[in-house]
Amino acid sequence: MTFDLAKIIRPKIYNLEPYRCARDDFKDGILLDANENPYGPTQPGLKESGLNRYPDPHQIEFKTAMAEFRNGENHDYKGLPHPLAAENLCLGVGSDESIDAIIRACCVPAKEKILVLPPTYSMYSVCAHVNDIEVVECPLITDDNSFQANTDEVIRTVQRDPSIKLVFITSPGNPTGAKVETSRIEKILQNWDRGMVVVDEAYIDFCGGSTAPLVTKYPNLCVLQTLSKSFGLAGIRLGITFASKEMARVLNSMKAPYNISSLTSEYALNAIRPDNLKIMKQRANENEMEQNRLVKELTSLPNVHKEPVGGLDTNFILLKVGSGDGDNDLAKKLYYKLATESGVVVRYRGSELGCTGCLRITVGTKEENDTLVKEFAKLLSQLTSN
Ligand SMILES: Cc1ncc(COP(=O)(O)O)c(C=O)c1O
Structure with missing residues (x-):
């Protein structure tokens, strides 16, 4: 297995440089670099809120705390090459934005495909269709009520069709409520290097055993999480992608620089404090x-x-x-x-x-x-x- 991310990502996206602003170099002083409004918000009550300023585009403090939280839970995967670091994360406007970003990064419209495992979350197909990407299906095992991934069939399907670039696995599943066994996910990761496996862990805190730390071992793995479910913050819209540092760099380069608002950032940082x-x-x-x-x-x-x-x-x-x-x-x-x-x-x-x-x-x-x-x-x- 020789996984080469440069061959998976669309070349123009792989070669993107992250957006840079003057504030990456200088944060303090008389800030006349970003065409903001110096008087503050028009509502009197918000005058001192700082909301006239653009938010931090990098969110390193939150990413570091989130990476540490998932490292700390990592009881099953001792022996991974590295713990997660902030550079393994990219933040999105809910995981819905992250799903769209990964599809756009990897799949050439009208040419390449994604694989989904129904019954599953519908946004993978919605985002694929919006991007003119075909959706191939490989159903979960339903007849024994396990709703596990049919690993061998998934591997056969992706090996037969080189235009499939992404496999979406919802774990725990929606609407199935069943966590997909990590050994099944690892088997797919070990047997396919022409695309990426995306494990959507929107509900992971209700059962534990996140695969997020495995992104340091498998460069062909992305793991999606969200603050919308266990953290009770659906309204702030914060999704997290865990990936290799190389993949996270690509995703961070292609995102809108200020996609995470100051308010979202403030609530998210609070949510990840140990007491919360x-x-x-x-x-x-x-x-x-x-x-x-x-x-x-x-x-x-x-x-x-x-x-x-x-x-x-x-x-x-x-x-x-x-x-x-x-x-x-x-x-x-x-x-x-x-x-x-x-x-x-x-x-x-x-x-x-x-x-x-x-x-x-x-x-x-x-x-x-x-x-x-x-x-x-x-x-x-x-x-x-x-
Ligand atoms: C499996 C799954 N993934 C992602 C999402 C969307 O999460 P977010 O609110 O972060 O966009 C949901 C929401 O119901 C979901 O069920």
Whole structure:
């Protein structure tokens, strides 16, 4: 295996120089270099906020803290060549921006392809289509309810088709809730050097075992994370890509220089402080307890399958309603009634591969879950009583 990033990245992008500004050299003084407004924001209350100034384009403090956090959790991967450093990270406006950036960096429009493993997060396909990139599918293993990657089939598919440049693996999966075994991901990484594997770990803190530290070992690996889920900061829009330093350099060179706002940066730095990380972990534990309760109470109802679909490695559950292989009509009606009659909004996922009759339900607070269980039971009973 000889992986050469210069052959994977589109040449004009590989050769980009990162945007530089005068502030990279001089941060203090009378700042007349960036055409900012010297008087401050127009709202009186914000006068001293500093928001008239462009944000830091590099975010080294946050990146360093995040790298250290993931290094500190790294119990499984002793023996990696290096710990993660700030140079292994690139930040985006949510992982949605990171997904788009990786596709644009690697895939030539109207010529190259990505591989996705359905059922999965839809933004990989949306971004591919926006960029005129074809999407090839290699389904997860659904028949045993494991929703694991079909490793051999993924390897066969990418080896057969050299125009596939990226493999997107959601781990833990959405909507499947199942973490993909690291050994499967490593097998793909070890058997394919003509593209990159992107592991989307949006929900990783609900189960642990991030593959992010592995980017120091595998140059063909990118790992995506976000502050939107376990950190409870979907509103600030902060996504993180972990990659080799060479790949992170490419991604940092192509991003808009000021994509992370000062406000986002401030909240993100606060979130990664040790005391707040502790709270994040406590919340993940509380999520697990509530998740188990929801599964127990909802799967004991008539017309709900006795096992949840997929895994419980996230902050949601995927439940199948109706007899046999599940009933999409019933799932849709229940979804609609829950929203319109009970004011409880869940997600219909019945059209996804292997998810017939399925609703995806986010674990809420204890009170929200109490209401959900009560309303779910009432409406399902009404819908199935005749
Ligand atoms: C698997 C997965 N990846 C990425 C995202 C998007 O994350 P962000 O809010 O960071 O754009 C989501 C959001 O639901 C998701 O489920």
